[in-house]
Amino acid sequence: MNNSSNKNAALGKKKRGKFNFVDATLILILLLVIAALIYVFSPISLIKNMMLSQEKTIEYTILVTDVEIDSLEKFEEQVSLIDSVNKGTLGTVTTIKADTHTEYTPVKDTNKDGEEVYVMKKIEYPDKYDVLITVRTTADYIKDQGYTVGSTRIAVGEKMNLKFPNYVCSGYCESISVF
Amino acid sequence: MKNKENKEASLKGGIRIKAIDVVIIILIILSLVGVYFRYNILDELTSRKNIKDYYVPFEITNIKETTMSYFDVGDKVVIAEDSTDFGYLTTASEDVNNALLPNVPTVPYISPEGKLFNLAYPEDARKNATGRLICRGSYSDENGFLLNGTRPITPGQTIEVHTEDVTVVIKITDKVTEVTGT
Numbered sequence: 001m002n003n004s005s006n007k008n009a010a011l012g013k014k015k016r017g018k019f020n021f022v023d024a025t026l027i028l029i030l031l032l033v034i035a036a037l038i039y040v041f042s043p044i045s046l047i048k049n050m051m052l053s054q055e056k057t058i059e060y061t062i063l064v065t066d067v068e069i070d071s072l073e074k075f076e077e078q079v080s081l082i083d084s085v086n087k088g089t090l091g092t093v094t095t096i097k098a099d100t101h102t103e104y105t106p107v108k109d110t111n112k113d114g115e116e117v118y119v120m121k122k123i124e125y126p127d128k129y130d131v132l133i134t135v136r137t138t139a140d141y142i143k144d145q146g147y148t149v150g151s152t153r154i155a156v157g158e159k160m161n162l163k164f165p166n167y168v169c170s171g172y173c174e175s176i177s178v179f
Numbered sequence: 180m181k182n183k184e185n186k187e188a189s190l191k192g193g194i195r196i197k198a199i200d201v202v203i204i205i206l207i208i209l210s211l212v213g214v215y216f217r218y219n220i221l222d223e224l225t226s227r228k229n230i231k232d233y234y235v236p237f238e239i240t241n242i243k244e245t246t247m248s249y250f251d252v253g254d255k256v257v258i259a260e261d262s263t264d265f266g267y268l269t270t271a272s273e274d275v276n277n278a279l280l281p282n283v284p285t286v287p288y289i290s291p292e293g294k295l296f297n298l299a300y301p302e303d304a305r306k307n308a309t310g311r312l313i314c315r316g317s318y319s320d321e322n323g324f325l326l327n328g329t330r331p332i333t334p335g336q337t338i339e340v341h342t343e344d345v346t347v348v349i350k351i352t353d354k355v356t357e358v359t360g361t
Contacts, residue, residue: 022200144255146343158346
């Protein structure tokens with residue numbers, strides 16, 4: 001009896017450490033299925049990005065319109081610009097250029113025949129400014145997808161939420177150039 | 180005695196596969212085949228059977244001339260909402276080589292005197308532009324154009340799209356026409 005129980009214990013010990021081919025196959029199939037699902041259903045997945053992305057130095061401009069004159073001094077050069085929504089760094093501000101805000105507005109005029117007509121004319125608003133911010137950074141570039149800095153897409157026409165050390169505003173990307 | 184020998188033989192290294200394990204593996208393989216069949220073969224047989232290239236005409240309003248310069252023929256266009264491939268930019272019409280054809284926008288304006296004027300923006304102002312995409316999809320009179328055979332794209336619809344360099348909202352202006360000679 002004692003001899004038999006010793007044998008069983010020995011068998012149990014050996015069984016615990018045994019490599020089970022079927023379990024390993026099942027685990028392998030499951031891992032493959034999970035990897036395939038991630039790859040297929042996430043087109044901008046990390047795997048693809050890691051394979052395709054390359055770093056490029058870019059300089060882009062952002063136009064912020066309708067800025068009050070008192071706020072102009074809060075747009076600083078040589079500071080790190082932050083995305084005010086996702087808190088990621090967007091790059092270093094290299095230049096700030098402010099111009100008087102202009103808008104096309106219907107204005108009364110007289111045509112060749114002396115008739116009163118209305119035409120669209122560019123009108124300056126002296127108490128408001130349009131600020132063009134130039135930012136330089138290293139961006140991740142993927143062909144056909146474009147440039148991203150952190151999780152922020154940098155593209156002409158893209159709305160950008162900006163945070164300077166002492167000012168928050170939003171504007172639209174105006175241009176991109178690659179170095 | 181025989182039983183004991185079997186146990187020892189299996190412990191010594193022979194791979195023992197239970198019937199239930201085989202059944203599970205077969206079921207998993209069958210389910211994978213089922214998924215493949217659903218997403219590839221059925222789509223080919225049903226919604227994708229008439230997939231062809233179509234011209235999709237669109238308009239962009241209030242765009243700067245500098246922004247227009249970032250559009251090139253051959254640029255890949257994706258739908259911003261879910262990064263679905265939309266198509267490729269082609270020439271704005273058969274007669275031009277550019278991806279976009281600008282036109283000076285006009286706006287209706289009622290003067291303080293109550294007169295209606297149709298005001299044109301100056302040449303250096305923002306413009307409207309028209310263009311065409313080549314998209315893969317199917318078209319039928321009942322369903323209209325379905326991008327990739329599944330997603331409806333209809334005239335009047337506005338869609339935010341990305342190219343490599345630009346984010347812009349386009350408005351589909353007209354019915355699609357089939358690309359011939361490809």
